Amino acid sequence: MKFLDLFSGIGGFxxxxxxxxxxxxxxxxxxxxxxxxxxxxxxxxGEWTAHDITTxxxxxxxxxxxxxFGFPCQDISLAGxxxxxxxxxxxxxxxxxxxxxxxxxxxxxxxxxxxxxVKNLLSINGGLDxxxxxxxxxxxxxxxxxxxxxxxxxxxxxxxxxxxxxxxxTKRQRQxxxxxxxxxxxxxxxxxxxxxxxxxxxxxxxxxGIAPTLVATSGIRTKIIxxxxxxxxxxxxxxxxxxxxxxxxxxxxxxxxSQTRRGRVAHKKSAHFTN
Numbered sequence: 001m002k003f004l005d006l007f008s009g010i011g012g013f014x015x016x017x018x019x020x021x022x023x024x025x026x027x028x029x030x031x032x033x034x035x036x037x038x039x040x041x042x043x044x045x046g047e048w049t050a051h052d053i054t055t056x057x058x059x060x061x062x063x064x065x066x067x068x069f070g071f072p073c074q075d076i077s078l079a080g081x082x083x084x085x086x087x088x089x090x091x092x093x094x095x096x097x098x099x100x101x102x103x104x105x106x107x108x109x110x111x112x113x114x115x116x117x118v119k120n121l122l123s124i125n126g127g128l129d130x131x132x133x134x135x136x137x138x139x140x141x142x143x144x145x146x147x148x149x150x151x152x153x154x155x156x157x158x159x160x161x162x163x164x165x166x167x168x169x170t171k172r173q174r175q176x177x178x179x180x181x182x183x184x185x186x187x188x189x190x191x192x193x194x195x196x197x198x199x200x201x202x203x204x205x206x207x208x209g210i211a212p213t214l215v216a217t218s219g220i221r222t223k224i225i226x227x228x229x230x231x232x233x234x235x236x237x238x239x240x241x242x243x244x245x246x247x248x249x250x251x252x253x254x255x256x257x258s259q260t261r262r263g264r265v266a267h268k269k270s271a272h273f274t275n
Contacts (some may be wrong), residue, residue, distance in 0.1 A: 005017075006071075142165070245265045
């Protein structure tokens with residue numbers, strides 16, 4: 001299917017969509033540095049593009065089956081001023097997109113809307129803003145479903161995001177959520193010793209392949225170890241080459257690829273280190 005990548009950033013949506021076999025026909029991003037990264041990562045030859053969504057005319061948009069957009073979250077996020085849709089101008093760009101769809105004839109409207117934002121969209125302004133999202137999409141002819149997904153299910157980072165899928169009512173697609181969970185979260189290069197725990201700080205990982213984005217103050221606490229595994233070998237720069245970590249020990253994997261500072265273990269202490 002063909003998709004349009006709005007508020008494209010450096011291409012998070014696009015990466016997943018292309019891996020799923022879909023084709024991008026155009027993208028829109030206002031930040032010049034994000035655009036440079038996007039255009040260096042992907043083959044954008046011949047694609048439609050625009051810098052500012054507020055200046056886009058409906059006549060210039062390519063036809064696409066799916067519109068992907070993670071509209072700005074600054075007015076919604078707990079890290080922002082929580083203006084919401086009422087007084088916030090950046091997150092209200094959601095309605096800029098829906099106004100473009102309103103101008104399309106029925107036979108040109110995207111079959112699927114794939115939308116992402118922070119989890120707080122569900123509750124900001126007492127839930128009224130999320131109700132406005134649902135009403136807006138319903139009036140456009142879309143039935144919606146949504147789910148909060150946490151990246152910690154796949155990578156060593158706790159990052160919850162709200163995903164909304166809108167189905168054009170005249171071309172109803174199969175339900176997406178909830179996404180089935182087979183009970184494991186093992187990925188290539190990242191083996192979780194106990195996949196049944198629900199909190200990031202309670203997880204135990206094989207140190208080989210841990211992502212280098214872990215900062216020095218995060219670490220991983222070996223609070224839970226399976227009965228068959230009495231300890232976890234953490235690769236380090238000692239003569240032996242590793243240190244045994246036991247239940248309750250703190251592990252720092254700040255420099256997973258370093259030959260001199262690979263990993264450190266703080267016995268019977270929380271996983272809090274300084275450089």
